[in-house]
């Protein structure tokens with residue numbers, strides 16, 4: 352039996368204002384932050400947790416987030432760095448369907464897509480203030496079609512007909528792979544914990560906590576469906592980290608990201 356391995360794949364960076372990153376606290380000013388994907392080589396298959404943003408989408412819809420992403424930071428380029436092709440991924444897990452977490456789904460044409468049932472529902476029927484978050488619907492051609500969204504012909508999107516498997520509650524989806532409900536940022540947000548043989552478990556907060564500074568200040572981001580639930584989810588992550596002696600890996604923290612092992616350097 353092969354041991355589980357975890358790879359972190361660098362998907363480039365974006366910019367938001369400090370008052371968005373630290374809601375009602377700031378300070379104002381540009382905060383540049385990383386977006387990354389997690390690949391888990393597990394005996395039951397290859398899983399990918401979140402797929403980053405699509406550069407063309409951000410340039411078209413949110414150019415003020417100033418994306419920096421080179422060719423090697425797109426999903427096919429990222430996977431090539433660890434010797435894989437997009438078709439090698441068996442399962443995609445999306446923490447939630449904001450554009451910076453699902454932009455690469457369309458490349459993963461062989462994968463079954465796993466998400467929280469409430470998230471799939473909300474992404475198709477979001478609140479007006481969630482519109483930009485849920486602006487990249489290419490993860491579900493079906494929702495795109497239902498909403499009448501038309502895009503220029505795209506050879507990648509043309510072959511993409513994902514199969515969804517929706518979950519609710521906390522779930523151990525494969526041995527040592529845990530999804531924990533952490534709602535608030537969005538309706539059906541999941542964080543992921545991976546248990547490994549040779550080190551402490553890795554707990555990927557996703558957007559339930561952007562950074563160490565958010566955690567230290569107990570300060571949520573300004574992007575949320577329910578701020579109180581969002582804060583409770585941050586508290587939950589802290590409690591989970593203590594309970595499992597897990598290390599927290601934040602979703603959008605440039606300082607922390609510099610200390611993470613990326614590319615071909617895996618955790619096991």
Ligand SMILES: [Zn+2]
Nearest residue numbers: 449451558602
């Ligand atoms: Zn995000």
